Amino acid sequence: MRHLSGLPGPIDAVLVTGDIADHGTVEEYEIARELLRFPYPTLICPGNHDSRPEFRKVLLGETSGSDAGAPVNQVLRFGGVTVALCDSSIPGRDDGYLEDETLRWLAEVLESSAGPVIVGMHHQPVPVGVPYVDDIRLNEPERLEELLRAYPQIVGxxxxxxxxAAATVFAGLPVYVAPGVASTVLLPQESSAWPPIDRTLPPGFALHVLSDDGRLTTHARVVV
Ligand SMILES: [Fe+2]
Structure with missing residues (x-):
C-alpha cells in the first residue's frame, strides 16, 4: 500500500479484486479501511473470505439494513472509462457465482457505458492450471460469457x-489475474505441497494501461 501510494503517478484508480479480509470480521475491515486509503479513487469488491454485512458497514460506511447481505456491486467512471466490479462471492462458500441481481446490474452498467469498460470480480471464470483454485472458480461462467459477448466495448x-500473476482468455476477452499480496499459489509443476502456497515470495500488483485504441496492457510488479 505504501509502495502504490508513493508512486510518482498519476494513477487513475486502484482496483482491489477481493478477499479484503481473511475471516470477514469488523476488526479486520477496520484495519483494511486504514490500509486502503490511497491518494487515488479506489474500488474494491468482496471475495470468498469476505462477509457482505461487515464489508458494507465498515468499508462502505453503510448502516445495516435489510439489504446488508445483498451482493456488493460497484462502478467507477473516470475519463470516459468505466470499471464495474461484480460481487462473485457466495456467502459461506469458497467457490463463486454471479447472482441474477448482479448480472442485471452489470447489464445496466454496460447499457449506460459508451466508452471502454473493464469488468472485474474476485473469482476466475476459467481454469488456470492450478487444481487448488480451479476447484473453487466461478460457477456457471456461461451466464457471464453471454453477457460479455453482447457488449463490444468491454476491453478486459x-x-x-x-x-x-497470470493471463488467460474468457469470452474472447483478455483476463488478467492479480498477483497475491500475502502469498503466492504455485502450479503443480512448481510445488508438491498442499495447499501449494508459498508465503516467501514478495507481494505483487499489476499496472494496467488502457491505450486509445482500446487495448488493455498489463505490467506485473513485485514489491521487495
Ligand atoms: Fe479468494
Whole structure:
C-alpha cells in the first residue's frame, strides 16, 4: 500500500479484486479501511473470505439494513472509462457465482457505458492450471460469457482469488489475474505441497494501461 501510494503517478484508480479480509470480521475491515486509503479513487469488491454485512458497514460506511447481505456491486467512471466490479462471492462458500441481481446490474452498467469498460470480480471464470483454485472458480461462467459477448466495448476482465500473476482468455476477452499480496499459489509443476502456497515470495500488483485504441496492457510488479 505504501509502495502504490508513493508512486510518482498519476494513477487513475486502484482496483482491489477481493478477499479484503481473511475471516470477514469488523476488526479486520477496520484495519483494511486504514490500509486502503490511497491518494487515488479506489474500488474494491468482496471475495470468498469476505462477509457482505461487515464489508458494507465498515468499508462502505453503510448502516445495516435489510439489504446488508445483498451482493456488493460497484462502478467507477473516470475519463470516459468505466470499471464495474461484480460481487462473485457466495456467502459461506469458497467457490463463486454471479447472482441474477448482479448480472442485471452489470447489464445496466454496460447499457449506460459508451466508452471502454473493464469488468472485474474476485473469482476466475476459467481454469488456470492450478487444481487448488480451479476447484473453487466461478460457477456457471456461461451466464457471464453471454453477457460479455453482447457488449463490444468491454476491453478486459480482471480477477483475483488465484494468488498469482497470470493471463488467460474468457469470452474472447483478455483476463488478467492479480498477483497475491500475502502469498503466492504455485502450479503443480512448481510445488508438491498442499495447499501449494508459498508465503516467501514478495507481494505483487499489476499496472494496467488502457491505450486509445482500446487495448488493455498489463505490467506485473513485485514489491521487495
Ligand atoms: Fe479468494
Amino acid at each position: 476482465v480482471l480477477v483475483g482469488h488465484v494468488h498469482t
